[in-house]
Amino acid sequence: MSAQNDITVPVMRLYAFLAIVLLAALGLAARAFNLQITETDFLKEQGEARFMREVEVPVRRGNILDRNGEPLAVSTPVDSVWVNPGELLQSPEDIARLAAVLGADADEIQRRLTQRAQREFVWLKRRLHPDLAAQIQALNLPGVFLQKEYRRFYPAGEVAAHVIGFTNIDDIGQEGLELAYNDWLQGKPGVKRVIRDRLGRTVEHAELIRESVPGQELQLTIDRRLQYLAYRELKRTVLKHGARSGTVVVLDIDTGEVLAMVNWPSYNPNQPSIDSEGLRNRAVTDVYEPGSVMKPFSIASALEAGIVTPDTPIDTTPGRISIGGYTISDHHNYGPLDVTRVITKSSNVGATKIALELDSEQMWNTYDRLGFGNVTGTGFPGESAGVLRNHKRWRRVEQATLSYGYGLSVTTLQLASAFAAVADDGKMRRPSLIKGADNPAVSAIEPRIARQVAAMLETVTGPEGTGKSARVSNYRVSGKTGTSRKASAAGYASRYIGSFAGYAPSSDPKLVCVVVVNDPTGDEYYGGQVAAPLFSTVMGGALRLLDIAPDDYQRVLAYRTSRILGQSEPGTKGGQP
């Protein structure tokens, strides 16, 4: 028994030992299988993560150009300095040296870095001056790095600030077209995977994960020369009359392109201050009651309805009219006029008498077709549609005031667009700010009616008109003055908006220009006094800059030549072409 037992025990041991060995081998095999087959991806990834890095490929934001290719916004690389707090905090004297170069307080930097000691990346100062960046590079401090970033510059500065807008520190559009076309301009940064050595140098490009899409250029319809001219003259006028603000818009009639759009006050987009009063592009965001510049459109509506012709007599005696307990009056008693002279003299009574004959729906319809109460469709951020209430809710007195531009509100751009339609045989185009936009013309009013209204508008700058100071020498100018009282909480205050909307040359209109001067505080506040002279300088300069021939240049030519040749020998004067 015992002998048998002696043999049995070692055999048992042997089996037990074998089992253990087998189990261990199985365990190893399983682990090997686990590592090699099931977890291989994870492990490989972890291994690569030790030396592979995904790096962003930065892209440059597209430039913004004017219609002639002149730059209005350009991105250029500058250096920003960032630090690894853990590394830099080890040597306080390095912080002191860095602070000295940056002109900052060393203790302040120390405090900031200590607060963020757990991080590996802290911006110290962004968008350095190139000289400063070179100095920091020369210090060669551990834990201090320079990173290339793009900074946006606006060479036209305050002149085009409202149209273009600006970007924030992360290069994202905040205002104006920078905001509206942010995606187009921005592009998409790419990502590439690179192999780096222990010191962080790139050894090999492993693969391109995402191709970078560079930001695209944006060409505007703005003409920088005209923009500058309009801004300079607007600023001069606003300061001269102590006005609160002002706007000038110039459109190309044949295409609907905006050639100039300026506002005052303005701001410097290179260093924008966010709460600035000058930030808004008033030409499209601000609405106001336009006043008499609306008269041509109510008259157009009456002509369309066939209730008057340009020669129909309208008696405005005694210069006032009472409707529903509300008195509408003229500046003088103009006595008997005809429809044309209602425009020439800008008679509120005349416009009222005509409008009261009109069907309200007809009148609303004309205004609506000319774009009032609708956004112009430029896509500009914050563009206002203005206010034109539905004709079903018009009272009689409202219909009367609407005929001379009260009871509705419009933007300067809407007015410009509507005047362009009158100038161009009733063809309405969507105003555009981007070059190459497709703007098919839509007929807003009949060509015959448009020409009749246009003929009336030309009398405004004539000998009897209210807009004589809008004249441009050698050119025929058509337009309409407007002076509206500003509505306030306590009714209409004795504060005014003086405006002039017009176009030239009258025989073949090319440019339309609308000028609005808000709240002039001097003695002069009529549109014919404050806005018309500004219109004249801007329009005159624009016609010359764009090489638009005078209406009757043959006559001008003959007259000039005779005068100049009469004064001096040919060649001495005007010898240089």
Next chain:
Amino acid sequence: MNARLSLTLILLALVTASALGVVYTRHQSRSLAVELGELENARDEIIAEWSRLQLEQAWLADASHVESKARRELGMDQPADTEILVVEP
């Protein structure tokens, strides 16, 4: 026997050649990558220079800048209406 040995030798030679080829192309790919990086940097530098020149040009050609120079330094002025001679095109 002889045939087997020669086959082995041929295969050995081929393997060695292929290994050298790998080393060579690897080296070439790295040096080309370095060159690509340098060229990309040079391109970025040129683009940056171009944007700086554009800005400088824009500032120099700025209408207010030109106008003040023309008026002050060159004594130029806008000709009066009567001083302009119209030339027939």
